[in-house]
Amino acid sequence: MTTFRDLHRSGLLILPNAWDAGSAAVVRSLGAKAIATTSAGCAWSLGWPDGDALPVDRAVAMCADVVRASQGLPVSVDFEGGYSDDPKEVADNARRIVLAGAHGINIEDGGGDPALLAAKIEAIRAAVGPSLFINARTDVWLAGLGEAAGRPAEALRRGVIYAEAGADGLFVPGLTDADGIAEVVAGTNLPVNLLAFPGLPGAAELERLGVRRLSAGSGLSSAAYGRAASLAAAFLKDGDSGPMMEGALGWGEMNAMMPQG
Template sequence: MTPFAALHHRPGRPLLLPNAWDHASAAALAAEGFTAIGTTSLGVAAAAGLPDGAAATREETLRLARGLGRGGFLLSVDVESGFSDDPEEVAALAVELARAGVVGINLEDGRADGTLGPVTVHAAKVAAVKAAVPELFVNARTDTYWTGQADPGPETARRLDAYQRAGADGVFVPGLATPGAIAELAGRLTAPLNVLWSPEGPGLAELAELGVARVSLGSLLYRAALGAAVDAARAVRTGAPVGPVPGYAQVQALGER
């Protein structure tokens, strides 16, 4: 078991995975003591002026991975749906990421139009990646809870069962936030369960009790940073106090990490 995989097998101690979008954000999180860091596809896409989830950021994702992959922390990269529906093309991307030092990927079945890709296609992508790079941690994500279904539970279980059989090392269900549903799903899975932290959902301690193995922050930090930047500009305009903010030398030092 790789060091990154081992972080998903600590009962009662879920991996809290913050998500970065550039060198400085990753370096700041590493300096705070986070040994494993993910990337946020929304942050990468928005920073480049591109849409998220539309297979438009393959090169930006690779560029960021190459810059962060040797950063002294365990790096997991959000690759949307693999930027292709061809399993071999997705596997080729996984090989490039692994060469850059990436230890895990997040691979989703959601599409830009809000629908879900076929189970068989996504399972084939998972299997192709695991065949090409067995040591890469594949976190297979399903967006069933974001499709507006009245009862996404059965479809979620069906998809996760298929992804586990295909070799997924972990499974991710963003939007899953009800304690009972979380506990039920965690209890029936063989792979570690990853959920997205939500201000309306259980806290980290309760998620640990429910059997969650990994808690991701997704685009939260990127959106918080954007909000803080606008708030600071507004404060200067209105004469309100600004801060606290990192100093120039502190941020400059992040570039030397």
């Protein structure tokens, strides 16, 4: 059986992040090897802002729904900052996510003190054991820490701290230049995860550079909401039904993707 961890050992794992159970079913139907969620998209779908604002109960329920819609594919949950600054509470929250069926999580430092994220990772690992894939996200680029030239070294410094705490992967959103990517990949033993971003090389080049995971993040959900907003605005203006059918998945096609029972 191929585990979620195995998918990071070679090649490039491409994850078109889902934002609810329905989008997970669509992604599954397209042949994805695993399902990953986007915290922003999931929060928006439930009427909450991104940024550790979603109540943990809702995050756990969302995980369970996505797991059901994924029909046996490994599921990785965007766990934000763990929904607490208390490592024990974060570990308790992670245990609930694992019980809901998650095989992996992303957990982020927000560009803050790496010691806090390391403490959270250590607590999670102690609580749930070795099987959960913990993808440590460092926001060195997203938070604009330091001079651009020094960011790969800072990301690697943090990666060492997170690996020692028990992380299995290093997620570096915002890193897009080939030289920086090569430096980060060469400087860590963890599989490197990048985020779809303007200026990022294509999949073939990323694989050549040694990147092991590429995530759409909130991109697909943002695009879907943008398309819905455009169509809704036009419909409010003139009531024309035609544009809504352009490029739409049919009722029967969508219904057939949903698991029964």
